[in-house]
Amino acid sequence: MSSKKLVDYIIVGAGAAGSALAQRLGANPHNRVLVIEAGGTDEHPHHRMPAPYAQEPTRPRYRDQHAPQPLAVRRLGHRRMGGLIAGGSTAASGTGRGGEADHDMWETPGVTGWNRARFLGAYTAMERHAARATGPHDDRGRQPAEVVSPPDAATELWIRALARWGIDTEEDVDEGPEVTADLPRSMPTGAWTSTFRTLARRRARRRNVRVRSHCTARRILFDGTTAIGVEAETPRGTTQFTARREIILCAGAVGSSLLLERSGVGDPEVLTTAGVHLVAANPAVGSNLRQRRGAAFTLRLDGVPDRRDPKPVTPAARLKAKAGKVLRRAEAQRGGDTSVLAVLDSQGEASGPDMELLFTSTPVADRDGDGAGGTGRPEEATVTFCPQSSTSVGSLHITGPTLQDPPRLVPGYLSTDQDKERTVAAFTRAREILATEPFASVMTETFPGTDVVDPEAVLRYVLDHGVTVDAVGTCALGTDGVVDDELRVRGTHRLRVADASVMPALTTGDTEATSMAVGWIAGDILRNANTRSR
Template sequence: MRTGETETHDVVIVGAGSAGCAVAARLSERADLSVAIIEAGGSDRSIWVRMPIGYGGAFYHPALNWRYYTEPEAELGGRKAYWPRGKVVGGSSSINAMVYIRGQAADYDGWAAAGNPGWSYADLLPYFRRLETNLAGANEWRGGDGPITVSDVSEAAHPLSHAFVRAAQEAGFAYNGDFNGRDQDGVGFYQITMRRGLRCSAATGYLHPALRRPNLRLLTEAAVSRILFDGRRAVGVEYRAHGTVRRIMARREVVLSAGAIGSPQILQLSGIGAPDKLAALGITPVASAPAVGRNLMDHVGFDLVYEATVPTLNATLGPLLARGKAGLRYLLTRGGPLSLSVNQAGGFVRGDASRTRPNLQLYFSPLSYTRAVPGKRRLTAPDSFPGFMLGVSNCHPKSRGWLHIRSADAAEAPEIHPLYYSAPEDLDELLRSVDLMRAIAAQPALAPLIARELSPGPDVTDRDGLLAYIRATTTSVFHPCGTCRMGPDAEGGAVVDPALKVHGVAGLRVADASIMPAITAGNLNAPSIMIGEKASDLIRADL
């Protein structure tokens, strides 16, 4: 491996994902700061990135996706869970389903109550408003001139999605026209990060416009292998690009925004973690931080699959001729089904009367499919018959897992142990959701559109049968977080403080979903971008 040149900037950001793009763009607004952002992946100029429904093509794409797998999970029958993560400019915001959800106000108030001042919902609402342009218009909850465009697609949603929303109301759930407004409770249509028929990723909204500034530099296909220290102060990073080992030095700070897997992995490779484990791998410990890689959280869920009596998206996305027509429509108008996510409708509901806030997220997809074989590029192969899926995930799982590097080789993926359902109450609340979803399917607005329940099937009603189905079909909802937990002190299991500074060292912060003390309700892209916005203010205040 050849050794290349060294360059120096004021701030070096590792990872051009949801949070990293926001940090880079905001810091580079200061003309007196020299900022570099390093991304292990390549360009986001791909149809699988730009076209909204193209995320199906990115799901296993080796040039766009890290394609992680967990270790075998005992509660999933020994199955490994697949974890797609963005390996591309824009990170996972370039390959996700684009659903835009902030989370519940109580989520963030819980962060603040756990010893993180400045992280309550009232503190963070200005950042959420600052990051978005909501096409429905600005109000006390929504932003009107931010980098990320948020679109309401209810009018364009499939007729079956409208039937689901009506059925859920008939089942007793309130309609909610904005899950990111005053309250998250209820059912309705998901907003997505789309601008004029194209995905609006963090790269689209933040990074590409900011790169017009002469003080911001982007390096792609540059995999960071470790953080460089002078004593206990971070002074730069080492990375590999095109067969060469290179360094970028940081005069002021290093900001780690490599995500819930990459950030703890890089910390451990750099000597920040459990000293005995690192020493056993030949890594010299820099700071004792056993909590690095712990507190791993994720949303998990499963689907009920139905055969429909009316056409679904299966007829649009399956046959070659139909796909061609949809593609032509998209090219000519930037509209039609290819301009949407398949997760069109859903909501946040309480699984039982004892809940003080929603504990379940519902998903309605007006298509049914078999999942692609690992290693293939397509996420979905729509069924040949008309079908749809009604899915659920847990908003606030109690199960906690961990991850750790296997060796000192930065190219080797870490071992990932989500420990799904290690907290029995997670499985119990998902078990109870089956009756809830079946009750919605039985309502007048939806029941006539159902030919039959395919999976698990109407005969599966007993606890053992349903538990076996849930264990056999549970998948990640792809929301890993918490592995560099934020908190007031390292002794309490925190990795970073409320200013996002890594405990025990200087000149180093983490800004991404890994800092979450507890997982938020819903999709994590919006909270991750918010963390980047907040981090940029924290950094600028110190600089």
């Protein structure tokens, strides 16, 4: 066997968690680490420009495709839940830690060590923050500083509208029951920086870490119930890699659970129906899918300074405009659009936040890919609302043994009365703020339109044209979960999962930061396991 195909550790997925884990394992020069990534690299300048980050998840080449089940309203085509690019979803989004109590809920009888203190230690080790960044920091941490762009004119008007509701601007959204804060991003030089670029790319100085892009894991290879390698598809055909120590799945809430099932680990009934030989029974695989469902208002802005340039009418003016466009593109790489995140009480009672409201001073295409929403014109802006804690549960399972067999996705959106009530309340609260001066006088709601008012119409809109923000839970931690508190896949040996799929519940913030921390903690677990085995 080629020495390039025989390594100590195989990490499947170069997203938030996989990149952090590669950094931890690669710190030991004696470890030979292979990272398998289905997508390409994030080298293209487009992935480093801040402005397009909101549109990036909508591009089909960077998303997984799924065969959905009918929802309460109609059959919904899905294009989401996986960033098919090195860096994963962090190549196209920011990061946020979530609330203080988010991680303490993970620690239950039989699951120890997964609490806020442990995550805070991981965050501190990973991050260093620039001015106005949030939380304690370690100046020698690995993650570049999170910085924010100065607000543009439209954002300033939005902030003033929030202030009329008593929603103050703070450095951190944890500062009060209803606050707003600039959304920090990993842009220490003004260009977007994904976790892959900032963490795993240290392999340039570490010959013991290698990344294979455009390499899709088909199945895990087993000797009995012991994981020994990975079979993968590459542009040159099928190949196999062997791990001397362990295999860690960091392919996300979609990729990790589906890979387990294609490899024979999962619910015996699901595997039998899909025509997959059973290796280890683990009925929880693919269940407990938790997703956050919200929707966006598309707005046309009029009378806001510097929203668009006049058209040139002479050859000289056209040449000057072309040169200006090049300069503005460079400027966009340094600054880009601004986004402001508010955490609110959907009832307006300030008893505690239960929704997020994100203002972005650029248009955002419809993320479920049905063509509705904005036109992408520069005079558009977007306000996205999303309830924080979803109680609805879905599932995701394979339908056949190959990568070409579309998975069976049952989203479970708004399947509980609590989620329906919170969604309608969040929609109503968002529209109240949209109607507040001074922002109201410069905007016109173009989608969904003012005729969407009653609860049934709101729910239909959210189901038909909504945004699925995060997905977790398909390989959840727990006494009855897919993995134990050391992230080992139950029923197998030398196989672990370390990504968003192990989260038993959604965090109140974006899941990227938590995924990075899970990968970092997994590195500590593996290092300790190796120490004990010596």
